[in-house]
Amino acid sequence: MHPFRYNRAQTVEDALQSFGKEPNAAFLAGGTSQLDLMKEDVLRPGALIDIKRVPLSAIMATKDGGLRLGANASNTAVAYHEQVQKRYVGLAEAILAGASPQIRNMASTGGNLLQRTRCPYYRDTTQACNKREPGTGCAALEGINRVHAVFGANEKCIATHPSDMCVALAALNAVVQVQKPKGGTRSIPFADFHRLPGDEPQRDTVLEPGELITSVDLPAFTGRSHYLKVRERASYAYALVSVAIALEMDGDTIKAARIALGSVAHKPWMATDAAKELVGKKPDAALFRAAAEKAFEDAKPLQHNAYKIPLGKNTLVRALMETSGLMPLQGTAGTAFASSAGGVAGDDIEG
Numbered sequence: 001m002h003p004f005r006y007n008r009a010q011t012v013e014d015a016l017q018s019f020g021k022e023p024n025a026a027f028l029a030g031g032t033s034q035l036d037l038m039k040e041d042v043l044r045p046g047a048l049i050d051i052k053r054v055p056l057s058a059i060m061a062t063k064d065g066g067l068r069l070g071a072n073a074s075n076t077a078v079a080y081h082e083q084v085q086k087r088y089v090g091l092a093e094a095i096l097a098g099a100s101p102q103i104r105n106m107a108s109t110g111g112n113l114l115q116r117t118r119c120p121y122y123r124d125t126t127q128a129c130n131k132r133e134p135g136t137g138c139a140a141l142e143g144i145n146r147v148h149a150v151f152g153a154n155e156k157c158i159a160t161h162p163s164d165m166c167v168a169l170a171a172l173n174a175v176v177q178v179q180k181p182k183g184g185t186r187s188i189p190f191a192d193f194h195r196l197p198g199d200e201p202q203r204d205t206v207l208e209p210g211e212l213i214t215s216v217d218l219p220a221f222t223g224r225s226h227y228l229k230v231r232e233r234a235s236y237a238y239a240l241v242s243v244a245i246a247l248e249m250d251g252d253t254i255k256a257a258r259i260a261l262g263s264v265a266h267k268p269w270m271a272t273d274a275a276k277e278l279v280g281k282k283p284d285a286a287l288f289r290a291a292a293e294k295a296f297e298d299a300k301p302l303q304h305n306a307y308k309i310p311l312g313k314n315t316l317v318r319a320l321m322e323t324s325g326l327m328p329l330q331g332t333a334g335t336a337f338a339s340s341a342g343g344v345a346g347d348d349i350e351g
């Protein structure tokens, strides 16, 4: 591991100031992503600013009837919070479909948003990777690209964002609250928080250096939400494809719908046009099939991941059927996928 300095911050101001004093600093929350990548020599910060003791763990109601998730609230605390269990079911399902109880106890809300891709080529320092080392190329393009993106990728990067929680937060229209290093705050709608690779695949989000996430705010929501994850085995695996749905009903008609797709792009992918097709209509299997076709009409498969398109469509139909009550919930937020196409590239699919 590359040597680094360590500072423990007690307040937001302290954290921002400590970060500003170090030329190549990184924040440290639960450490479940940051420390792994440092041990593997993928990340080499000059200093870690430990924010674990900064008082940002509260989960509280907001004035407009929503819920504020403090950046340091653990994934476990969020998933089992009474209001999340009651009003944001899809978020609880998404968190509990990821990692293990031990990791969820350590992992924070802010850190979950900023976890890095599970692309095996990013994590292997012997391979070319523009995300790890800009300008070196993308070994996944000609490699085994079975777990990679079918939307929004380019020749610089075909990695996907791995988080389950973020897919649900996108469907629930959350807002990321950020403290800027030189004073002031900004609010970033969740759908704009993560980036597509473009010319800077090393940047996963629109955060600027030294900006600190202070909370993620959920707007008031009285509808139904649901998260469905398909993976290689029934637990402790990252998604091959996932779907988060937020539906608001007016009697038996769909009044509003948001659909986010996971593990198909460099960010949670909003299927906005597909969701629009549902509005003003009654839940129906044929309607959901048409929406799924729409959601994937612009998907571009790579050599090894064309399976994600039919899998994604079927997952979306089932998620819509379950959310709208046309099909009973299968009792788990995750589904194992029996693949005929062999194993996943690398062995880095544990989740």
Ligand SMILES: Cc1cc2nc3c(=O)[nH]c(=O)nc-3n(C[C@H](O)[C@H](O)[C@H](O)COP(=O)(O)OP(=O)(O)OC[C@H]3O[C@@H](n4cnc5c(N)ncnc54)[C@H](O)[C@@H]3O)c2cc1C
Pocket: 026, 027, 028, 029, 030, 031, 032, 033, 034, 035, 036, 051, 071, 072, 075, 097, 098, 099, 100, 103, 106, 107, 108, 109, 110, 111, 112, 113, 114, 115, 162, 163, 164, 165, 211, 212, 213, 214, 236, 237, 238, 239, 350, 351
């Ligand atoms: C074995 C294993 C399996 C996993 N499986 C899954 C899975 O199935 N699904 C899933 O979604 N995730 C999975 N994860 C990922 C896990 O959810 C993340 O590692 C975790 O959420 C990161 O949170 P953390 O607090 O530990 O972040 P850290 O590791 O402390 O930090 C991660 C990044 O966030 C930055 N950061 C942290 N807090 C802030 C803040 N407040 N403001 C600005 N920057 C900040 C850090 O600088 C760092 O860049 C798995 C992880 C492991 C190790």
